Amino acid sequence: MSSLRILLVEDNLPLGKSTAKLIERLGGHQVNITDEPRVIWELCTAGKVDLILMDINLPGAFWEGEEVSGADLSRILKAQPETAHIPIILLTAYAMAEERESFLANSQADEFFTKPISDYTALLTAIKKLSQE
Numbered sequence: 001m002s003s004l005r006i007l008l009v010e011d012n013l014p015l016g017k018s019t020a021k022l023i024e025r026l027g028g029h030q031v032n033i034t035d036e037p038r039v040i041w042e043l044c045t046a047g048k049v050d051l052i053l054m055d056i057n058l059p060g061a062f063w064e065g066e067e068v069s070g071a072d073l074s075r076i077l078k079a080q081p082e083t084a085h086i087p088i089i090l091l092t093a094y095a096m097a098e099e100r101e102s103f104l105a106n107s108q109a110d111e112f113f114t115k116p117i118s119d120y121t122a123l124l125t126a127i128k129k130l131s132q133e
Helices: 013-027 037-045 070-079 097-107 120-132
Strands: 005-009 030-034 051-055 088-092 111-114
Touching: 005 013, 005 037, 013 030, 013 120, 030 037, 037 070, 051 070, 051 120, 070 088, 070 097, 088 097, 088 120, 097 111, 111 120
Parallel strands: 005 030, 005 051, 051 088, 088 111
Antiparallel strands: none
């Protein structure tokens, strides 16, 4: 698998940095971190993102004057022709595994993992699978 350009959307910078380092080291991918909706949009529409890891909880994130969650941003990206093809994996510390289907349906994301990520092999397998679809 070739190296992917992964955008990690995370409001907790220390957690984001440790997650990014593990993905880069274990998967050989390039990871950028942001929690700014405008930056997410700019990178995605510029073709600089192959896959998004999206935290659901993004306090203080605003898009077009409205406060948004990661699920909201996922739905926005999936609704736009220029970004709909980008695979999105939701990340959350607040959901139970049985809530997976409702989160995926609500956000239109492609996959769902709970945080902290305990199985990076499973995450990297999901990244590989989604990047080949």
